[in-house]
Amino acid sequence: MSVENRYKQQDWDEYYKNEKKIHIKTKKGFFSFYDLFLCNCILEKYLPRYQGNDESRPKMCEIGSGDGKLVRQLADSFNYQSFGIEYSEAAAKNAQVTGVNTIISDAFDEKMLKTYAESFDLVYSYGFVEHILPPQKAVAIHLALLKKGGYFFIQIPRLKGFNYLKAKIFRPDLLPLHNLKIMEEETLREACVRDDVQEIFCGKYGTIKLRLPLAKRNFGWYIMKILSFPDRYILNPLLRLIFGKKGLETKLFSPCVIFIGRKIK
Secondary structure (H helix, E strand, O other): OOOEEOOOHHHHHHHHHOHHHHOOOOOOHHHOOHHHHHHHHHHHHHOOOOOOOHHHOOEEEEEOOOOOHHHHHHHHHHOOEEEEEEOOHHHHHHHHHOOOEEEEOOOOOHHHHHHOOOOEEEEEEEOOHHHEEOHHHHHHHHHHHEEEEEEEEEEEEOOOOHHHHHHHHHOHHHHHHOOHHHOOHHHHHHHHOOOOEEEEEEEEEOOOOOOOOOOOOOHHHHHHHHHHHHHHHHHHHHHHHHHOOOOOOOOOOOOEEEEEEEEOO
């Protein structure tokens, strides 16, 4: 069965060379975006943090690691070594500057998968699987790279309900690049659960997300820029104070879904 990647390499090169530079920047601490805070809470609850010394630290790998900032942040948080697989050379160069061990390759390259088979203690992707058809093929490479007993997680956006409408208005070009059918916990679970996988957690998260990445400084970009101030400094702090680490998840508004599993065979 062949694999279709709806987001081509040249699209990612363009994204990291130009588009990402105009995105609304995230912040740390109390004014971080609530969905990002909730994701971190979920990971901290279900993933093991290594307590040993630097020489024997386990290895964490992100598939589609981009500029490496996320995998470096998570690796530092859980005391792992950071690795990434990325086929955009523009992104990989940025990642190497941050100290991430970056494998420049297509994630489905057979030679790469053979070289790094069962090499990592934790493998994950963040906004990758929804671009791949069939999604089971994308899940399979996580497990191919993962050691027996290791953990993996797959996070994808939910372009459903309010989030679909937001994308339809401001970024209709994004919709054909995503597999919308997998953006529910039931369908993501179906793609991830296999005989060699123990499910640890699967669910949507986030109460509401106003921001949306825009490719150009157009009218929509300025609307998002204006909304980012009350979103960051009023809405997100209020949501954190009211709902804390749980959030109020709904099919209409929740912007993300995540599966966490363990390889048992």
